[in-house]
Amino acid sequence: MIRTSFDALVARLAASPTTLSERELLEPSHWSLGEDARLREDLRFRETPWGRWMLAEDFVANDVVYRWLHAERRGSVALDAALKRAGEVFGRRCVFCANDPRFVLRHDEVHLAASELSRQPVIEDKVGDLEKYRTHLPLHTLKAAAASEPAGEWGKRAQDQVIETLGWVRVSLPGRRLNDRMFIAAIEGNSMDDGKSGLVDGAYAVFELWPSGSKQNLSVLVRGAFFDPETSNYAVKKYVADLRDEEGHHKKVSLVSLNPNKERYPSIELQPEDDDDITVVAKVVQALSADDYERRPKAKRRVGRRDLTNDEQAASLGRRVASFFDGTASDAEDEGTTGTESTGWQARLVCLDVAAGGLHLEIGPLEGLPPFVKKLRVVGSHDWDGFVLAANARTRPARVPVRPGMGPWRWEAVGFEEEQDLGVEKLALDVLAATTPVVFRVDAEGVGQHIKSKTLSIGQAYRLLLPPGVGSEVGVPLNDGWRIWSLDLATQLSPTTREVLTSIGLEVGEAWPRLEWALAPAASWRTNARGDSYPVFETGTELLVHVSGIAADDGDEAVLFLHGASGTERLPLSTSGLVSLGAPTAGRWACALLHSRTSVQSTTLLFEVAEDAREDVAASSSAVAHSGLPSLEAAAPPGWPITLRWLVFAAYEETLAILYGNEDGTVSVDDVASIIEVRAARTRVADLVVDFGELGRRVLPHDGRASLKQVREQLTDLWQQRSGLVQSRQGAWLQLRNAWFEPVTELFGYGLEEAALLADVEAPHDLTAWGLTVDERVMGSITRSPSRVLVLTTDIDAVLRDHRKWIDSACSAAKVRDAIITDGARWTTHRKGSQQLKQQVWSLDQAIAHGSIDEMLGDLAEGL
Incomplete structure (x- = not known):
């Protein structure tokens, strides 16, 4: 349908390079006259996706202009030039719709909207002579500008360098004309960031070379015989000097940092003799806001894909570093944790391994906790409680082991329970759900951090707390029916493990690449404002990381980024998985492994490099046992953790307990003395290791075993208690192992091997053999070696008559010469190769009754 009254509107749209609104077209000629007319009534008109109208035969060029600007990395284009180019491509008249939110139409120029632009300027390689220093300024690096001609040399380490222009940037300085001494550079570091100057790290500013006149109180680019922590021998600082003397020299020159944090960003005080070595290269004309220069479009991100360009990741990692170290809001990349964004007091549950006590409550740092509070108590259900020294919790995270089923937990200040304004009530934590697993992901420090997700990632390590009745067939028992299951998904997941995870309500999702520190240990570990730990390395240390768990399909990419004081760098991945970060300079750093697919989570290691990073602990410790190991006495600083380990030999070490120093410096060992x-009573040779962490470790040797009298008495008591069991279950060797053979061979001075010997050789009926070992201290080290073979039978006489060759083969397999043969009640020995028919056979019943047990022990026991 065509309305003749719309003919004038057709002519109006045909003359307009842009679309028009329906009101603009119909108000003057129809609506103001009371006529109800609509453009949809005429086939000559077509509505754009953004609600404006055009001729049906025209082509709306918005999408193609958008693609061109992104492809050419420009932020704007002249409207007539864009439409002419589009018309030549499509062979029809093109128009532009100004309602498209991706654009702003300004002075006949099409600009991308601010939401579509990055903070990076459009850098043009070549501009016309009429544009140089009129609409465009050159972009230099500060380092190049600081070494520019004709400023000459400075200091002993100076090197002349001609400025190399990186390109030209269109810039607008309202009210100020450009000149040929001006240039643009990015600010390096945070020393001039006072919240007002605009001179923040990475921001751009206009400088003017070789300023004339007084530099007093100006922000300037200066180079000379000094060292700035961020930029070395050049810096942007506020120039403050006293009056020159009669010879024209200053007595004092200060290069002032505007940042109020003088500890991190100190001002530079110069000596009078350095005055001649100081050159003011340029002054800061103006800090540029993002609206003062033409900006590049943001890189368009495909759905489900990450932008792995250096510029994008530099900004993202910069925010991540600021979030972690300076306590700003958490970055979006902080995935999976339940931690709060607040930098105030908080409590959390962490999970260590079983030897370290499993589940712990962690609080701190509690900055501002009043000094009169000396101790904090955590109270759970069923009259359970635990204690933390306030001095520890003020300065670093402090942990106390807890039982999973004892929540909810609340904290109180001991002696000040009625105080309402201390704030410790904010540290309360709810009870753990007793119906589903509680998931902890193991971080780079080996601490399990509580996560919300019930989806586990291939490549990560986890600790799962399992409530009573949930997954009861897996894991290690804790208490109250709870279990802990340590799970490393770095390797291929077995069908059985996947089935168990599904049965307890957990899923296995995408691979999550893993980053781990390798070879170079941290000099120390510190905590940020939120209580998260991070490693600190000594300057000059080559750092290496191990990369694993990368699953890259066709078209995928994984990139390792290193971001810090010197910028952002892409590091090549190696087939071995070991990547060197070099020796980063002092500062705060992030090493991030990112996958091109957003479904694969990123992994970031945050760390610091510092001089004198190693923190020497000004404290002492001691451990001594004057009359045997059970009389252990130990001393350590208040709250200091001490781990007690029982070391039998290199392959067997058992953690007995983790203790903490008392307020008076003593360590309570009463609870572990009986352990x-x-x-000690059942081990011939062992070491008690008292590990004080950074304060060192003490090794208390245990050499000896029970006396002949003690062994006689203990063996007699054991036979009287269990003789009926032994005689009724002859042949049921596995049932009797724990109840009889292990304690008896321990009294004889042996250890009993776990696996049966001659597993691949068919044994005669009713015969089996186990290995007997002895532990000895050789040159200060404890070694375990085979001693004899224990042959178990129901008929000793038949064995000695018919199966000596089989016993000899058992001794050869065990690499020993002697065997002990027993049915549990009667005992005898055999020397390999011996044909002696009459053998001394000892009956425990008779040896005890006739008082000949000492002779029996002399024949069977080791080292009595």
Whole structure:
């Protein structure tokens, strides 16, 4: 349908390079006269996706202009030039719709909207002579500008360098004309960031070379015989000097940092003799806001894909570093954790391995906790409680082991429970759900951090707390029916493990690449404002990381970025997985492994490099046992963790307990004295290791075993208690192992091997053999070696008559010469190769009754 009253509107749209609104077209000629007319009634008109109208035969050029600007990395284009180019491509008249939110139409120029632009300027390689220093300024690096001619040399380490222009940038300085001494550079570092100057790290500013007149109180680019922590021998600082003397020299020159944090960003005080070595290269004309220069379009991100360009990741990692170290809001890349964004007091649950106590409550740092509070108590259900020294919690995260089923947990200040304004009530934590697993992901420090997600990622390590009745067939028992299951998904997941995870409500998702520190240990570990730990390395240390768990399909990419004081660098991945970060300079750093698919989570290691990073602990410790190991006495600083380990030999080490120093510096060992006594009584040779962490470790050797009298008494008691069991279950060797053979061979001075010997050789009926070992201290080290073979039978006489060759083969397999043969009640020995028919056979019943047990022990026991 065509309305003749719309003919004038057709002519109007045909003359307009842009679309028009329906009101603009119909108000003057129809609506103001009371006529109800609509453009949709005429086939000559067509509505754009953004609600404006055009001729149906025209082509709306918005999408193609958008693609061109992104492809050419420009932020704007002249409207007539864009439409002419589009018309030549499509062979029809093209128009532009100004309602498109991706654009702003300004002075007959099409500009991308601010939301479509990055903060990086459009850098043009070549501009016309009429544009240089009129609409465009050259872009230099500060380092190049600081070494520019004709400023000459400075200091002993100076090197002349001609400025190399990186390109030209269109810039607008309202009210100021450009000149040929001006240039643009990016600010390096944070020393001039006072919240007002605009001279923040990475921001751009206009400088003017070789300024004349007084530099007093100006922000200037200066080079000379000094060292700036951020930029070395050049810096942007506020120039402050006293009056020159009669010879024209200053007595004092200060290069002032505007940042109020003088500890990190100190001002530079210069000596009078350095005055001649100081050159003011340029002054800061103006800090540029993002609206003062033409900006490049943001890189368009495909759905489900990451932008792995250096510019994008430099900004993202910069925010991540600021978030972690300076306590700003958490970055979007902080995935998976339950931690709060607040930098105030907080409490969290962490999960260590079983030897370290499993589940712990962690609080701190509690900055501002009043000094009169000396101790904090955490109270759970069923009259459970635990304690933390306030001095520890003020300065670093402090942990106390807790039982999973004892929540909810609340904190109180001991002696000040009625105080309402201390704030410790904010540290309360709810009870753990007793119906589903509690998931902890293991971080770079080996600490399990609580996560919300019920989806586990291939390539990561986890610790799962399992409530009673959930997954009861897996894991290690804790208490109250809870279990802990340590799970490393770095390797291929077995169908059985996947089935168990599904049965307890957990899923296995995409691979999550893993980054781990390799070879070079941290000099120390510190905590940020939120209580998160990070490593600190000594300057000059080559750092290496191990990369694993990358699954790259066709078209995928994985990139390792290193971001810090000197910028952002892409590092090549190696087939071995080991990547060197070099020796980063002092500062705060992030090493990030990113996959091109957003479904694969990123992994970031945050760390610091510093001089004198190693923190020497000004504290002492001691451990001594004057009359046997159960009499252990130890001393350590208040709250200091001490780990007690029982070391039998290199391959067997058992953690007995983790203790903490008391307020008076003593360590309470009463609860573990009986455990040590039991270990010492049944072990011939061992070491008690008292590990004080950074304060060192003490090794207390245990050499000896029970006396002949003690062994006699203990063997007699054991036979009286279990003789009926032994005689009724002859042949049921596995049932009798724990109840009889292990304690008896321990009294004889042996250890019993776990696996049966001659597993590949068919044994005669009712015969089996186990290995007997002895532990000895050789040159200060404990070694375990085979001693004899224990042959178990139901008929000793038949064995000695018919199966000596089989016993000889058992001794050869065990690489020993002797065997002990027993049915549990009667005992005898055999020397390999011996044909002796009459053999001394000892009956425990008779040896005890006739008082000949000492002779029996002399024949069977080791080292009595």
